[in-house]
Amino acid sequence: APEIPPANAMAHARQFQSIASSNGGNRAHGRPGFRASADYVKAKLDAAGFQTTLQSFTHQGATGYNVIAEWPHGDANQTVFLGAHLDGVTAGPGINDNASGSSAILEVALAVARADARPTKRLRFGWWGAEELGLIGSKYYVSRLAAADRRKISSYLNFDMVGAKNTRTWGIYTESASLGATFREYFTAKGLATRGINVAGRSDHSSFANAGVEVSGISSDNDPCYHARCDDINNIAESVLGHATNAAAHAAWKLSGIPGRVPV
Ligand code: PHE
Ligand code: ZN
Numbered sequence: 001a002p003e004i005p006p007a008n009a010m011a012h013a014r015q016f017q018s019i020a021s022s023n024g025g026n027r028a029h030g031r032p033g034f035r036a037s038a039d040y041v042k043a044k045l046d047a048a049g050f051q052t053t054l055q056s057f058t059h060q061g062a063t064g065y066n067v068i069a070e071w072p073h074g075d076a077n078q079t080v081f082l083g084a085h086l087d088g089v090t091a092g093p094g095i096n097d098n099a100s101g102s103s104a105i106l107e108v109a110l111a112v113a114r115a116d117a118r119p120t121k122r123l124r125f126g127w128w129g130a131e132e133l134g135l136i137g138s139k140y141y142v143s144r145l146a147a148a149d150r151r152k153i154s155s156y157l158n159f160d161m162v163g164a165k166n167t168r169t170w171g172i173y174t175e176s177a178s179l180g181a182t183f184r185e186y187f188t189a190k191g192l193a194t195r196g197i198n199v200a201g202r203s204d205h206s207s208f209a210n211a212g213v214e215v216s217g218i219s220s221d222n223d224p225c226y227h228a229r230c231d232d233i234n235n236i237a238e239s240v241l242g243h244a245t246n247a248a249a250h251a252a253w254k255l256s257g258i259p260g261r262v263p264v
C-alpha cells in the first residue's frame with residue numbers, strides 16, 4: 001500500500017480545477033486563477049506550520065508570485081529543495097501541467113508536517129510562477145539568492161506533469177545519477193518501469209542547474225491534452241498522481257535524512 005493516500009494529492013488537484021473553473025478556465029500568469037492557486041497553497045502550508053514567503057515579481061506588466069515554504073528544522077547549510085510550477089497556459093485549467101506536480105509536493109510538505117519530522121538536512125518547497133513564459137519565477141528566485149545561500153542548496157527536485165493517465169513508464173531526469181537512483185528505488189519497489197529523460201531548458205530545474213545546483217525530477221508520459229483546453233481533472237489519474245506523490249516523499253525523506261517510513 002502507498003505511504004501517502006493517492007486521494008490526498010487528488011483532492012488538491014480537484015481544488016485547482018475548481019479554482020480554474022471559477023476564474024475564467026485557467027490559472028495562467030497574471031490571471032486571477034493563478035493568484036487563487038498561490039493563496040490556496042500558502043494557506044495550507046501556513047496552517048501546517050511552515051515558514052512561508054509569497055515572493056512577487058513583475059513580468060509582461062503583470063505581477064507573478066512564487067510560494068516558498070521552509071520546514072524550520074535541520075541543518076540550513078544543507079537544503080533539499082522540491083519544486084513545481086504553479087502556473088498554467090491560458091488554453092485550459094492546467095491540471096496535468098502542472099496542478100499535478102503542485103499537488104504532489106504540497107501533499108509531501110503536509111506529510112512532513114503531519115509526521116512532525118526532524119530531518120538532518122533542511123527541507124524547502126517552491127511553487128513557481130510564470131514558468132510557461134520562460135521559467136520566469138524560478139529564474140527570479142535563483143537570481144535573488146546570495147551566492148552563499150545558493151551553495152546551501154544540496155539538491156533540487158522538479159515535478160512537472162506527473163499525473164498523465166495511461167502512464168506506462170516514468171521519466172527520471174538524467175542530470176544526476178545519484179538523485180535519479182533515489183527516484184528509481186521507489187518506482188522499482190512498486191514494479192513500475194522507468195527511463196531517463198532530458199528536459200533541460202524546459203522546466204524550472206534548469207534555473208537551479210544553471211546556478212550549479214545538483215538537480216533531478218520526474219515526469220509521467222503521454223499527455224494528449226498538453227497545453228490544451230482538455231488538460232482538466234479528467235486528464236489525470238489518481239493512481240499516477242499517487243505514485244508521483246510517494247516518489248517525491250520517498251526522495252524527500254531519504255535525501256533530508258528523516259528517520260523511518262513515510263507516514264500516512
Ligand atoms: N511541462 C513543461 C512545460 O511547461 C514541459 C515539460 C515536459 C517539462 C516534460 C518536463 C517534462 O511546457
Ligand atoms: Zn507547460
Ligand code: ZN
Pocket residue numbers: 085097098160161203
Ligand atoms: Zn510544465
Ligand code: ZN
Pocket residue numbers: 186249250262
Ligand atoms: Zn519510500
